[in-house]
Each structure stands twice: as C-alpha cells, then as structure tokens.
Amino acid sequence: MPDILTDFSKxxxxxxxxxxxxxxFQHLSNWPRxxxxxxxxxxxxxxxxxxxxxxxxxxxxxDGERASSVIDARMQSCRDRGVPMLWWxxxxxxxxxxxxxxxxxxxxxxxxxxxxxxxKAGHSTNSVSGSDPETGIVAIERVSDRATLDIxxxxxxxxxxxxxxxxxAFSEMAEAIGLDDDSPFRHYLARIEDRPVATCSLFxxxxxxxxxxxxxxxxxxxxxxxAAITRRAMRDARDDGYRMAILHASQQGLxxxxxxxxxxxCNIGQHVWAPESLxx
Amino acid sequence: xxxxxxxxxxxxxxxLFDQLLRGRIVPGMRxxxxxxxxxxxxxxxxxxxxxxAGNDQDPNAVAQLRALAESVAPDRAHDFRIEPIEATSFxxxxxxxxxxxxxxxxxxxxxxxxxxxxxxxxxxKPGGMFFARLASTIGLDDAAPxxxxxxxxxxxxxxxxxDAAAIEAWTGMLGGTLIDPIKxxxxxxxxxxxxxxxxxx
Numbered sequence: 001m002p003d004i005l006t007d008f009s010k011x012x013x014x015x016x017x018x019x020x021x022x023x024x025f026q027h028l029s030n031w032p033r034x035x036x037x038x039x040x041x042x043x044x045x046x047x048x049x050x051x052x053x054x055x056x057x058x059x060x061x062x063d064g065e066r067a068s069s070v071i072d073a074r075m076q077s078c079r080d081r082g083v084p085m086l087w088w089x090x091x092x093x094x095x096x097x098x099x100x101x102x103x104x105x106x107x108x109x110x111x112x113x114x115x116x117x118x119x120k121a122g123h124s125t126n127s128v129s130g131s132d133p134e135t136g137i138v139a140i141e142r143v144s145d146r147a148t149l150d151i152x153x154x155x156x157x158x159x160x161x162x163x164x165x166x167x168x169a170f171s172e173m174a175e176a177i178g179l180d181d182d183s184p185f186r187h188y189l190a191r192i193e194d195r196p197v198a199t200c201s202l203f204x205x206x207x208x209x210x211x212x213x214x215x216x217x218x219x220x221x222x223x224x225x226x227a228a229i230t231r232r233a234m235r236d237a238r239d240d241g242y243r244m245a246i247l248h249a250s251q252q253g254l255x256x257x258x259x260x261x262x263x264x265x266c267n268i269g270q271h272v273w274a275p276e277s278l279x280x
Numbered sequence: 281x282x283x284x285x286x287x288x289x290x291x292x293x294x295x296l297f298d299q300l301l302r303g304r305i306v307p308g309m310r311x312x313x314x315x316x317x318x319x320x321x322x323x324x325x326x327x328x329x330x331x332x333a334g335n336d337q338d339p340n341a342v343a344q345l346r347a348l349a350e351s352v353a354p355d356r357a358h359d360f361r362i363e364p365i366e367a368t369s370f371x372x373x374x375x376x377x378x379x380x381x382x383x384x385x386x387x388x389x390x391x392x393x394x395x396x397x398x399x400x401x402x403x404x405k406p407g408g409m410f411f412a413r414l415a416s417t418i419g420l421d422d423a424a425p426x427x428x429x430x431x432x433x434x435x436x437x438x439x440x441x442x443d444a445a446a447i448e449a450w451t452g453m454l455g456g457t458l459i460d461p462i463k464x465x466x467x468x469x470x471x472x473x474x475x476x477x478x479x480x481x
Contacts, residue, residue, distance in 0.1 A: 108391065109391045109394075110390065110391065111390050111391055111394045113449055113453070161427070218425075250390065250429075251390055251393075251429060251442065251446045251449075252429060252446075254443070254445035254446050254449050255443050255444070255445035255446075258445050264448075264449040264452055264453060266453075267453055
C-alpha cells in the first residue's frame, strides 16, 4: 500500500485528484483486453473495445511539437482500430492549452470538478444511512462475486445512460483487477426492497481514496441513495487508514458531494473523440 | 422636461439596477454586456457616459442596439459585435464590469456553459465585477432533467440550470469571490432566477 497522503494543501490535493486516476489506469494492465503504454510524457490505454474509457490518454506533459505528434498518432491509432477515445486533462496537463487544441480537432469536452474531502473530518462519514424516510430501507453491500458485479454494472449503465455492452466490458475489467477483500478497486451496490438502484466504486491508489461510478437509477434520484452509498465507500476507506477522498464531479453532482464534505479543487476535462466512421 | 423612468432606464434588469444604486457601477467604467440583445440593460449606461460594449449573435438585435446607441449617445464610440459569447473577441482584462443577464442558461450543455463563462471571465479586469442573472434549480422542486445539465421548467421552457454549489464552485475555480450572497427569485411553480455577483481577484 502506498503511503497514505496526509498533505491537505491545495497543490497536494489537486495532484491527488489526478494521481488516483492515473494509478487506476495502471491497474488496467491486469486485463489482457487493454494495453497500457507509458511513454514517460503521457500514458495511453489501447484496446479494440468501442468505449472511450478503454482508449484513454492521460498524464500528458508534452512540449509544443511533441503534443501535435502525439495527438495525431493517437487519433490515427483510434481510426485504424475503429474505436472512440478519451483524453483526460487536469492541472498537471502540458501544454496548458491542450484542451483547446483537442476542441479545435473535434473532441467534445465533458467538464468536471476535481474534489477532495478529509475522511477524518467525521461529519460526513459517521452516519451511514441504513434507512431513509423517503427511500425506505437502503441496503448497501460490497460486491464480492461476478454475478453481483454483473447486476452492479447494469445499474451503472442504466444510471449513466450507457449501453449495457459497456457494463459487460466493465465487469470483465473489474474482475480482472480483483474482487477479493484486498483489491484496491471495490464496488458497492445499493438496494431498496431488494431492487438494485445505485452504484459506487472505491479505488485506493496514490495514497488516497478515489470515489467513482456513483450512479442512481433515474426513478430513484434525489432521495439520498447516492449520498448513502458514497458515505459507505468513504467510511470503508477511512477504516482502512485513508485520510483523503477524491472524486471527479459533474456540475450536477457538486451539491451532493459538498454535503458529504467535499471541496472543489480543480477542473478536470474529459475530451471524447470518435473517428468519422463511427459518427452517427 | 423630465424624462420618464422608461426613457431613462429602459427595461433594465431590476437586480442590475440594484447594483447601480449601490454604486458598484459608476460613470467612466468600461462595461461589457454579453448577449446584449437589443440593449435592454444598456439604456441608462449609454445615456450617462459609460463606455459600453457588447456582443450578440443576432444581427438584428445588434443593429437595433447600434441605432439606440447612436440616438442616445451620438458623441461616443460604440463597439457592439455580432458573435456568440463563447467566441467573444474582445481583449483580455478589458472591462470593469461584465454583465450576463439571462444568457448563460441558454447553454447547450456543461461544456458550452463553461466556454461562455471562461470568455466572460477572460475579458473582466482583475478587481472587476461579474454580474449574472440565470435560471437555476434553487427553490424549484419540479424541473425535469433533459440530460447535459438542461431541464424542462414548469413554465414549459428548456434551460441549462445551475445550483448554489455550482455557482460557488465556478466562482472559486475562476479565481473570484462572491461579493453578494447568492439571491434567487422563485416564480412560484414556473422558474427560478438567480443573481450571481462576483469580483475577479
């Protein structure tokens, strides 16, 4: 386990928001369907899977000319394979106008906010909601087998509006990283009256606890289930000794995460591009 | 002969009027009105010696505003450009006040919202005031999400909506400070309009 991060300065927190994500992608090398390539000044994941997440570029610190050649090469590689791609930008990204360059090339950006929370602050993690007057009984379990993981990933897809085939690939990937107690990648499923309704993942890496995949079925939103399942993941991370939680929030998620003790630290850009042949 | 209030102020946004009354916008300042339309918020400023500029992608609205500016302040140079807000062509840090009155909620999605906001912030001088009125979810229970941050409001219109957390987060991300509390007018069972006033640090 890496050293637990305890430096809550703004620079350290902003680093952690990205470092946890980068550490996650390193784990994808456990999964044969994705190749992880570290060129020193950027990291790429390369696959034949038709989902941007598995064809990502991140941790780019490229000088001016190198930036153009890497962008060209990545786009050409995705054209050759017929897959869409995702380029992550954040405070460490160089050149600093990389996001704008990608937009000029037709990438569509989904902006997000990097947020961090102090897990020892207590006000957010002490009470893990067992029941809620609006939602009935919420039962939250940690996913420990493939069958439950498959249910989990379908809820994820339905919550995010992603195709279910993405969930199948995600399940395969998550199983390859590991579902055992000691796995750094953990998944939580919330049920109301036995019906699965919400998901959350916890990725322990770079000394911090990354919260990902927080998704609630549309008909169960605004009832506190997302907050309850996130609190559970935060509490587990705290019990494992972690001090800082990080996440990437959409603007719509900011209010809920703030209520859990998260503060906005930086902007994160997710720039998606698909070869012309895939565009509809 | 006394001019009527209408002639003096036009259809100025009442919360912008409040900023005038409080002395936050004084003659001599350079004021930028993003998505200025026909200039409903600019009549008073034009009449009273403010250095006013704006942009709007509707050529008819800009033509109307240019004519208005010529008639009420013929002795001043005006700069009203036909362009979308996300392509604002004015130079960096060139305005003391940036107004975005009822425009940001027309964002197509979060990326469009961000690109407009960053342009508005870019043209604002350090220490300058950012004033926005925009639709929000604050106090509104039954806005139906349409995806990409847009909602159908109870009055039937579709808007990109923010909440207080988003306004606070954006203010911080842009390097600003709220100089008024976030204030919202809830039009019962129709829509919520929020006033966002920040200073650039």
